[in-house]
Amino acid sequence: MKEPRVPEASSNPTGTADSAATASAASTNLDARYGRSPKAKRNNRIIVIGAAVGFVVVFTAWLVWGGLLEAPAQFEAKDTGYEIIDETAIEVRWQFNVPENTDARCAVQALNSTFAIIGWKVVDVPASDQRNRDLSTTVRTTEQAVSGLIYRCWLT
Numbered sequence: 425m426k427e428p429r430v431p432e433a434s435s436n437p438t439g440t441a442d443s444a445a446t447a448s449a450a451s452t453n454l455d456a457r458y459g460r461s462p463k464a465k466r467n468n469r470i471i472v473i474g475a476a477v478g479f480v481v482v483f484t485a486w487l488v489w490g491g492l493l494e495a496p497a498q499f500e501a502k503d504t505g506y507e508i509i510d511e512t513a514i515e516v517r518w519q520f521n522v523p524e525n526t527d528a529r530c531a532v533q534a535l536n537s538t539f540a541i542i543g544w545k546v547v548d549v550p551a552s553d554q555r556n557r558d559l560s561t562t563v564r565t566t567e568q569a570v571s572g573l574i575y576r577c578w579l580t
Contacts (some may be wrong), residue, residue, distance in 0.1 A: 498523065499577065501530055506572035509562065514543065516572035517560040522579075525551045530577040532561050534569040542566045549577075 455461060499522040507515045514534045522528055527550060534543030543565035549557075563572060 499526070499528065499579065501574045501577040503573045504558070506569075508569060511568045512565055513562055514565060514569040514572040515560055515562050516574070517558065518574050520549060520557050520559050520577070521555060522549070522557075524553050524555055527551050527580045528577055529580050531575040532563055533573060533575045534563045534565045535571045535573070536567055537570050542569060543572075544575075548580075 499520070501521075502519045503516070504519055505517045507517075509515055516532050516534070518530075518532075520528070520530070527548070530547050530549060532545050532547055533541050536542045543563040545561060545563045547559075547561050549559065563569075
């Protein structure tokens with residue numbers, strides 16, 4: 425009776441070196457196939473760093489352009505009262521607080537009893553050396569007004 429023969433690779437210590445070499449060759453072939461080479465890793469790293477630097481440059485330019493790095497000008501408009509002149513006009517009084525030598529505009533509106541806008545006027549507020557000013561303007565209306573107020577102000 426013959427004894428079963430054992431393959432030599434399992435008993436030969438150099439067989440593991442052959443299988444490691446085969447695995448290494450297969451790994452090299454896969455790396456080449458899928459672009460995993462040292463040059464590709466370096467190129468990917470350069471692309472990622474370039475994109476990050478580009479993002480930082482664009483974000484910084486946006487901050488400077490948007491004026492977020494400097495303090496915005498502070499201003500405030502506050503209604504102080506109104507006086508109904510007649511059925512077609514109302515005088516609106518307000519306080520305006522703005523930095524010296526700064527031009528601004530304010531929209532003043534007149535309202536009826538149902539809070540509908542029946543009169544509207546944009547008022548230019550010229551620059552002055554005073555920070556706080558008491559202002560008033562007359563707004564023409566389409567019917568009897570019951571209230572007048574500042575809608576919004578902005579710097580010009």
